[in-house]
Amino acid sequence: MTFRPASVICRLGTESDDDLSTQWIDGRPVSTAEAVRAAAEHLAASRLPVLTGDFNDISAIRAGLRVAALAGGVVDHEGLEAIRPAIEAIRDAGIVMGAPAEIRRRADRVLVIGPDPFEGQDALFEQIFAVAPDIGARTKGKTREIVWLGASEPQRFAKASGEARSIGCPAAELTEAVGIVRAALAGRRFADGPFEPGGARALAGWLVDAGFGAVVFKADAFDAIGFEEIAGLVSDLNARTRATALPVFAGSAFGSAQAATWATGFPMRVSFGRGAPDHDMELFKADRLIGSGEAEAVLLVAAGEGRAGVSSDAATILLSTEEPPAGSSVKVAFRIGRPGVDHDQVALEPRFGSFVAHAASAPDPDAPSSAALILSMIADHLAEMAAEKGAAA
Amino acid sequence: MLTRLKGGHVVDPANGVNGVTDLYMKDGQLVSAPTEPLSADEAIDLSGHVVMAGAIDIHSHIAGGHVNTARLLLPEWHRAFSSRPGETALSRVGWTTEETGLRYAEMGFTTVVEPAMGPQAALHAHLELADIPIIDKATLVVLGNDDLLMSMIRDGESEAAIADYVAWTVASSRALGVKCINAGGSAAFKDNVRAFSLDDQVPDYGVSSRQIVKTLQKAVHDLKIPHPLHVHCNNLGVPGASSDAAEATIAASEGLPLHLAHIQFYGYGTEGKRGFSSEGRRLAALINANPDVTVDIGQVMFGQTVTISSDELRQFAGRAQASPKKSIIFDHEANGGGVVPMDYKATSFFNALQWAIGLELFLLIEDPSRVFFTTDHPNGAPFTTYPDIFALLMDREVRARWIEALPKGVAKWTSLPEITREYTLEEIAVMTRASPARLLGTSDRGHLGAGATADISVYRPSDDKAEMFGKAAYVFKDGRLVVKNGSVVARPYGRALTLKTEADKGMEARLDRYFDEAYGLSAQWFKVRGEALGRETPFREVSCL
Numbered sequence: 001m002t003f004r005p006a007s008v009i010c011r012l013g014t015e016s017d018d019d020l021s022t023q024w025i026d027g028r029p030v031s032t033a034e035a036v037r038a039a040a041e042h043l044a045a046s047r048l049p050v051l052t053g054d055f056n057d058i059s060a061i062r063a064g065l066r067v068a069a070l071a072g073g074v075v076d077h078e079g080l081e082a083i084r085p086a087i088e089a090i091r092d093a094g095i096v097m098g099a100p101a102e103i104r105r106r107a108d109r110v111l112v113i114g115p116d117p118f119e120g121q122d123a124l125f126e127q128i129f130a131v132a133p134d135i136g137a138r139t140k141g142k143t144r145e146i147v148w149l150g151a152s153e154p155q156r157f158a159k160a161s162g163e164a165r166s167i168g169c170p171a172a173e174l175t176e177a178v179g180i181v182r183a184a185l186a187g188r189r190f191a192d193g194p195f196e197p198g199g200a201r202a203l204a205g206w207l208v209d210a211g212f213g214a215v216v217f218k219a220d221a222f223d224a225i226g227f228e229e230i231a232g233l234v235s236d237l238n239a240r241t242r243a244t245a246l247p248v249f250a251g252s253a254f255g256s257a258q259a260a261t262w263a264t265g266f267p268m269r270v271s272f273g274r275g276a277p278d279h280d281m282e283l284f285k286a287d288r289l290i291g292s293g294e295a296e297a298v299l300l301v302a303a304g305e306g307r308a309g310v311s312s313d314a315a316t317i318l319l320s321t322e323e324p325p326a327g328s329s330v331k332v333a334f335r336i337g338r339p340g341v342d343h344d345q346v347a348l349e350p351r352f353g354s355f356v357a358h359a360a361s362a363p364d365p366d367a368p369s370s371a372a373l374i375l376s377m378i379a380d381h382l383a384e385m386a387a388e389k390g391a392a393a
Numbered sequence: 394m395l396t397r398l399k400g401g402h403v404v405d406p407a408n409g410v411n412g413v414t415d416l417y418m419k420d421g422q423l424v425s426a427p428t429e430p431l432s433a434d435e436a437i438d439l440s441g442h443v444v445m446a447g448a449i450d451i452h453s454h455i456a457g458g459h460v461n462t463a464r465l466l467l468p469e470w471h472r473a474f475s476s477r478p479g480e481t482a483l484s485r486v487g488w489t490t491e492e493t494g495l496r497y498a499e500m501g502f503t504t505v506v507e508p509a510m511g512p513q514a515a516l517h518a519h520l521e522l523a524d525i526p527i528i529d530k531a532t533l534v535v536l537g538n539d540d541l542l543m544s545m546i547r548d549g550e551s552e553a554a555i556a557d558y559v560a561w562t563v564a565s566s567r568a569l570g571v572k573c574i575n576a577g578g579s580a581a582f583k584d585n586v587r588a589f590s591l592d593d594q595v596p597d598y599g600v601s602s603r604q605i606v607k608t609l610q611k612a613v614h615d616l617k618i619p620h621p622l623h624v625h626c627n628n629l630g631v632p633g634a635s636s637d638a639a640e641a642t643i644a645a646s647e648g649l650p651l652h653l654a655h656i657q658f659y660g661y662g663t664e665g666k667r668g669f670s671s672e673g674r675r676l677a678a679l680i681n682a683n684p685d686v687t688v689d690i691g692q693v694m695f696g697q698t699v700t701i702s703s704d705e706l707r708q709f710a711g712r713a714q715a716s717p718k719k720s721i722i723f724d725h726e727a728n729g730g731g732v733v734p735m736d737y738k739a740t741s742f743f744n745a746l747q748w749a750i751g752l753e754l755f756l757l758i759e760d761p762s763r764v765f766f767t768t769d770h771p772n773g774a775p776f777t778t779y780p781d782i783f784a785l786l787m788d789r790e791v792r793a794r795w796i797e798a799l800p801k802g803v804a805k806w807t808s809l810p811e812i813t814r815e816y817t818l819e820e821i822a823v824m825t826r827a828s829p830a831r832l833l834g835t836s837d838r839g840h841l842g843a844g845a846t847a848d849i850s851v852y853r854p855s856d857d858k859a860e861m862f863g864k865a866a867y868v869f870k871d872g873r874l875v876v877k878n879g880s881v882v883a884r885p886y887g888r889a890l891t892l893k894t895e896a897d898k899g900m901e902a903r904l905d906r907y908f909d910e911a912y913g914l915s916a917q918w919f920k921v922r923g924e925a926l927g928r929e930t931p932f933r934e935v936s937c938l
C-alpha cells in the first residue's frame with residue numbers, strides 16, 4: 001500500500017501572472033513552473049530526500065508530508081528535539097493534562113516546576129493568572145496559591161492574581177524532588193533531597209488539599225524521565241483529589257507533530273523510504289542524515305527571520321521568507337510569504353489548546369506564495385511524474 | 394455522461410425496491426430511467442450482484458484531538474500495521490486519516506459521522522476530516538458539560554436564548570448535530586465527584602444531568618435540527634448503574650426523539666458470582682416499547698483496541714483496566730475526555746459477555762430502523778471488524794460457532810444461543826442505509842431514487858457474509874468508480890456535511906464577551922472556515938427540518 005496523502009492546496013499559480021523575482025535555479029531567476037519542476041525532479045532523483053525546517057503553518061506540514069510520501073523521503077521538524085521528551089514520556093506512561101482555559105477558572109493551587117514556563121508566553125500567563133478561580137464548589141472564590149519549585153524568587157508570579165512563594169531547587173535535582181514529593185504522598189520513606197526537613201511532606205499535603213491543582217512546567221526543560229515523573233505525580237494526586245498537568249510547549253513543533261500523527265500515525269520523524277510511513281526518532285533525524293551525507297537532497301522550509309542560512313553540502317531546495325544566500329549549496333530557491341502576515345496560517349494556539357486559523361494580518365496580492373502552496377505544487381508535479389511512469393510501465 | 398448500472402439485484406428499502414432492476418446515474422446523481430435505455434453512454438453489467446446505496450456509519454471516532462491523542466499514545470499499534478501489511482487484525486485498523494477513508498470505502502461505506510467533536514477542537518477535527526479520502530464526513534458537536542449551558546439553565550434563561558447558543562455552537566463548528574456526553578459528569582468530575590447519575594446535580598451549578606439532557610433535547614428540537622439529541626448516558630460500563638442510566642434516559646424521552654449511543658455499554662447487570670450479567674433482553678424490551686428512541690450498539694469484538702471518549706469521569710475510572718497500562722485524561726474546558734487502551738479478550742468472561750450483550754441488543758430490538766450498526770469505533774472494536782459483525786447478524790450458524798468458542802459459563806448468562814433471528818439483506822440496508830440517512834436528515838443519500846447522490850455499493854453475493862461485505866465488488870462515490878474488487882482505484886475527496894443554520898446576532902455579541910471574560914479566549918477561534926481546510930469543496934450543507 002502506497003501512502004498518498006492529501007493534496008492540501010487546490011489553487012495553483014497561473015503562468016501568465018508569474019513573478020520571476022521569487023524563485024531561482026542555481027541563482028538564476030526562473031518561473032514558478034520551472035522551479036517547481038526542478039525541485040520535483042531533484043527530489044524524485046534523490047535516493048534519500050530529507051524535508052525539514054520550521055513548518056509553522058499546518059497547511060505547510062500537510063503539504064510537506066505529501067511531498068515526502070511521493071518522493072520517498074524523510075520528514076523532520078527543526079523543533080522536534082525539544083518536544084521529543086514529552087512525546088516519549090506521554091506515549092510510554094500517559095498523562096492527565098488540562099487546558100489553560102480550565103486551569104484559569106478552576107485551579108486553586110498551582111505548582112510550577114523548573115525554569116519559567118511562560119518565558120515568551122505572556123499571553124498564556126495572562127490568560128491563566130490574571131484572575132482568581134471562579135467556578136467549582138471546591139475552588140470558586142478562593143485565593144489562588146502558587147508554589148514555584150526550582151526558583152529562588154517567585155519573580156513573574158508577583159504579577160499573578162493570588163499568592164506566590166518559591167522553593168529553591170537546583171535544576172539538576174528537580175526530577176528527584178518530584179520523586180520525593182511522590183514518596184511523601186504515598187507514605188513511603190524518603191530523603192529530604194533539596195527540601196528543608198518537613199518541606200516535601202508539607203508540599204505533598206498542600207497538593208492533596210487542593211480543590212483542583214495544576215502542575216505547570218516548561219515541556220522542553222525536562223528529559224523523558226523528568227517529564228514522566230511529573231506526570232506520575234499528577235496521576236498519584238488524582239487518586240485522592242483533582243489535579244492536572246500543563247506542559248507548556250513553545251514553537252510550532254508540537255502542532256506539526258500532531259498533523260504528522262493524523263497523516264502517518266506517527267509524530268515525526270517519519271520516513272517514506274519503504275512506501276508506508278516508518279517512525280524512528282534517531283534514525284530519521286534530519287541533522288544526522290544531512291551531516292553524514294546520507295541525505296542526497298534537502299528541502300528546507302525557513303519561515304522565520306534570519307533562518308535562510310544553509311549548512312548542508314547536499315543540494316538544497318530552500319523555501320525561505322528571505323532571499324537565498326548567494327554561493328551556497330542551494331539548487332532551487334523559493335521566496336515564500338510570511339505565515340499569518342502575507343497569507344493565512346493554521347497553528348496550534350497554546351491558550352486554546354488546539355488549532356486556530358489566523359487570517360493574514362497584511363494580505364498583499366503581490367506577496368510571495370505560501371510554503372504550503374509551493375509544497376503542494378511540488379507534490380502535484382511528483383504525482384504527475386509517478387502517473388506518467390506508471391502509464392509508461 | 395449517462396451511466397446505466399445494469400441488471401443488479403437492487404436492495405433499496407427507502408424506495409420499496411428489492412429485486413433486479415437497472416439504475417442510471419449522471420453527473421454524480423441517480424436519475425430516472427430514460428425512455429430509451431440504450432441511450433446511456435456507458436453500461437456496467439451488475440447481474441448477479443447486490444446493489445445498495447453507500448452505507449452510512451452514524452457513530453465512529455475517526456477524527457479530532459482525542460482520536461489523534463490515541464494515535465500518539467499507541468505507536469506500537471500503528472507499527473504493527475506498517476510492518477505486516479494485510480496480515481493481522483491490527484493491520485486492518487484504519488488508523489490514519491488516509492487508511493480511514495480507504496478501509497471504509499472498500500467495505501462500501503460512503504458517509505461516516507465523527508460523533509464527539511468538542512467545540513474548541515472543531516478546526517482540528519475538520520482538518521483531519523479534510524485529509525480523509527473518498528468518504529463524506531459529518532460531525533456532532535458536544536455540549537452538556539459547558540459552563541455557559543449549565544449557567545443558563547441555573548439562571549432560568551429562556552429556551553430561545555439557550556437555542557441561540559446551541560445554534561451558534563453548531564454553526565461555528567460546522568457540525569451536523571449535537572451530542573451530550575455524560576451530561577454534567579465531566580464538570581462534576583472536575584469537582585472531584587467520582588460517580589454521577591441522571592438525577593445528580595453538578596456541584597456549584599445545582600443543575601441535574603436530567604435537566605441538561607432535557608434542555609438540549611428541546612433546543613435541538615426547536616432548532617429543527619434533523620438529528621435528535623445524541624446522548625451518551627451516565628454511568629457507562631458500570632454493572633447495574635449503567636442499565637439503570639439507560640432505562641432512566643429511555644424513559645426521559647417523553648414524546649420527543651432521542652438517540653442513545655453505544656447502548657451495549659449500558660447492558661450490564663450485577664447478577665452472578667462475578668457481579669456481571671446481561672441486561673440486554675430488558676433494555677431491548679424497553680427500546681421496543683418506546684418509539685421516540687433510537688440506539689446504536691457499540692458492538693465489542695475481541696482484540697486490542699483503544700477507547701476514546703469525552704466522558705472524562707468514566708474514562709478516568711477506566712484507567713484501572715488500561716491494557717497496555719497507560720492512558721491520557723484531559724481536563725478541557727467543558728467536556729474533557731480520555732484515551733484508554735483496551736484489550737478485549739475472548740478468554741475473559743466479562744469481555745465475552747459484553748460481546749454477547751451487543752448481539753442480543755442487535756437481534757432483540759425488533760425494528761431495524763431504530764437500531765444502528767456501530768462498534769463505537771474504536772471503543773468496542775475497530776470499524777474494520779464490520780464484515781464479521783455482518784456475518785454474526787445474518788448467519789446464526791456463524792453465531793453458533795462463536796458461542797461455542799466462548800469461555801465456559803458465558804453461554805448460560807446470555808439469551809444469545811436461543812435467538813434464531815437472522816438479519817435479511819433488506820434489514821441490513823434499512824439499518825446501514827435508509828434509516829441512518831433519515832436519522833441524520835441527509836435525504837440525498839441512503840437510497841437509490843432519482844435525485845439521490847450516486848453513492849452506490851455493489852456486493853458479490855456469498856454465503857460467507859464477512860467476505861461479501863468486507864470487499865465491495867464496486868463502489869461509486871458521487872458517481873465515480875472508487876473501489877473495484879475490494880480495492881481502491883480512485884481517491885477523490887469527499888466533503889463534510891454541515892447543517893445550514895445561522896447564529897443570532899445578539900448571541901454572537903454575547904459570546905464574544907463571554908469567551909473573552911470567562912476563559913480569555915476569542916470566540917472567533919471557535920469558528921471553522923472552509924478556507925483553512927485547503928479543499929476545493931470542504932462542505933456540503935444539509936437543511937434543517
Ligand SMILES: [Zn+2]
Nearest residue numbers: 452508655769
Ligand atoms: Zn462514541
